[in-house]
Amino acid sequence: MLTKISWRNLRRRPLRSLLTGMMIVGGTIMVVFSLGVQHGSYGMITDLACKSGLGHLQVQREGFLDKPTIFKTLKDAPAAIAALEADPAVVGVSGRVEVGGLFAHGERTVGGLLMGVDPVKEGTVTTLPKRLVPQLDPPNEGAWLPATRGEDDPLPVVLDETLANKLKAKIGDEISFMSYGADGSIIAELFVLIGLMDAGDGDTPLAFTRLQDAQALLVLGDRLHRLVVAVKALKDVKRVQRRVSLAEGDVLLGWDEVMPGLAKSIESDRAGGYIFLIIVLLVVLLGVANTMLMSVFERTREFGVLLALGTSPRQIVAMTLIEAGWLSALSVLVGAIIGGALNAWLGEGGIPLGEYSMDFGGMTIDRMPAINDTLGLVVIPAVIMIFGVLAALMPALRAAKLDPSKALRIDG
Amino acid sequence: MADQTPPKEIVVALKGAHRHYTTPAGVVRALDGVDLEIRQGEFAVLAGPSGSGKSTMLNLIGALDQPTGGEVYIDGVALSSQSKQALAALRRDRIGFVFQSYNLIPVLTVLENVEYVMLLQGVPEATRHQRAKAILAELGLEGMLNRRPVELSGGQQQRVAVARAVVSKPALVLADEPTANLDSQTSAALMDAMMALNQTHATTFICSTHDPDLMARASRLIKLRDGKLDDREEAQG
C-alpha cells in the first residue's frame, strides 16, 4: 500500500512529475548515448591499433616487454601456438623475431629494428601486409614478403617509408644490415628492398623480412620472440587471457599491456567523459530534490494526518523515497531504452566524421561507432536512478521529522 | 506532580498538564494546569470558545504534542516516557482521530482510507476488507467503497473519517470539532452515529465542540476557558 500511495501521489501532479521525469529521461539518453559513442570509438581505435601491428594479444618471454633482447625467446612456442589456435575466440596467431641494428644504403646509415614475420600468417593478425605505399618515381606498387624464396634468390626486405626515405632507398636497391646474432657473432647481410609501407610506428624505424630468413640470420633456430594474436572481438582479450595457459616463463599480454600509452590515453579520455555524467547526476539530484521538496511541502498537513494515524517516521521516509524511486526508475528505464536504441541504430556505422576524419596508425578513422555495453547501458543508468532516490532523502527526512500537531494546523 | 499512576480503567489522565507557547508577543498559556480523568466507555464533550485550548488538549492526549509541564497518561502509561516510535505505535493501536476538516488521504479510496490503519497494524487483507466494509455499512456508506474523498459530501467524508477512527477498535477516539464544517442536520446525524458506536462498541470518545446543541446531548461535559477547566463542569455520567 505504501507503494500504491507513492505511485498515486506521483500521478497527482502529472505535469510536474512528467517534467521532472522528462528531465531524467533526457539526461539518461544523453549519458547512455555519449557513453555508447565514447566506448564504441575506444573499441574501434583500439581494434585498429591492435591490427595495425601489435595484435590484440602477445605471447612473450617474461621480462621481454620491459627489456627486449635477442636472447629472451619463448620457452615453448609450439605449445603456446597449439593452445591459442584451439581457443574458439582466436582468429590468428603469427610468430615474430626481431633485432635492433644498423641499416645502410650508399653513404647513409640509420639505426632501426629488423623484424622477421611470417609472410602468410601475419595477414591473419595485422594489416601490415596490406599497407604497402605505392611509389611514383619511378612508378612501382612494391610487394609484400613472398611466402617462399628460392635458395639463390636475394633476401627480400620491406621498409617503413620513413626509414626508406632516410636511407634514400628505392625499390630494387640493396640494403645492408649489421647486428649481433643470438650466438654473439657479428652478422652483416645484404637485403633487396621489395616494398615500402606505412608501418604506423612513428618512433622506431622498422624493416620486415621473412621469419625463416631472420631466424637463420640471427642464429635463432626455430625460436621466436613473440607470438602476435588476433581475436574475434576486443572483449575476447580478457577471456582468452583467462582460458589459455602457457609454459612457465611465457606470458600472455593483452593489448593494454603491450600498448600502455594507448590504454592510458583512453583512460584519461574516459575520465573526461564522466564530467558529462556528473553534470547529469547533479541535474537529476537537484531536479528530484526540488520536486520532492515541493511535494512534501504542499502535503505537510497530509503527513500530519499520516503521523496522527500512527504511520511511523520510518514509513514516511519509505513512502517518500518510493515515490522518488518510481519517478527515477521509470524515467531512467525510458531514457536507457531510447539511448540504447540510438546506439544500436547507429551501431558500427556510427557517426560519420566526414572532413574531420583522422589518420591513425596508417588507418583512417572516418566514423565514431556506437555500442551498448553493460557499463553504459546498465551500470551508469542504475547510478542515475540511485541518485534520483537519494535526492529524495532530504525531503523525506523533513517529512518524517514534522511535528504532527503543527502539521495538522497548516491550512490545506 | 505525577506522583501516582492512575488505575487501568482510567483511559486518559491529565495531571497538572500545561502547554505554553513562547511567541514573540509573549507566552501563550494554551493549556494551563489541567487535571482530568476519562473512564473507559465515556462519551465526553469538550466545550469552550475558540482559543480556549480544546485542540491543544486533544493533541496532548493524542500524543501529537508534548506538554510543557505535567503529565499525560494513556492506559496508565506516562507519554513522556515513550519514544517517538512508541508514540507512533500508540496512536496506531490505541487512538483514533477525527479532525475538523475530515483529512482523508486524497489518493486513497473510501475503503482504502478505512483500511489504512489496519494495514499499518499488519492485519491480513481479508480481515481488513471485512471489518472496513462492516463499519462503513454501519455508517450507511456501503455504496461508496471505491469512491475518492473528493467525490463525497462533507458529511459523507466525516463519516468515513469516523469509520477510519473506530475500525481498528481503539481504546479512545479523539474528535476535534468534527461537526464544525457541517450543517446542523448533518451534525446531529454524525453525533448520533458516534454515540451509537460508543454504545455498541464501548469505545471511549472525547469530542470537542462549540455547538450548544451538541453540548446539550453530552453525558459528560468538560468546559475549558483560557486553558483551564471551568469549575462548572457537569459530571452526569
Ligand SMILES: Nc1ncnc2c1ncn2[C@@H]1O[C@H](COP(=O)(O)OP(=O)(O)O)[C@@H](O)[C@H]1O
Ligand atoms: N503553535 C502555536 N503557537 C503559538 N500559539 C498557539 C499555537 N497553537 C495554539 N496556540 C494558541 O493556543 C491557544 C489555544 O489554541 P487551541 O488549542 O487551538 O484552541 P481551540 O482549539 O479551543 O480553538 C490559542 O490562543 C492559540 O492561538
Ligand SMILES: [Mg+2]
Ligand atoms: Mg481547535
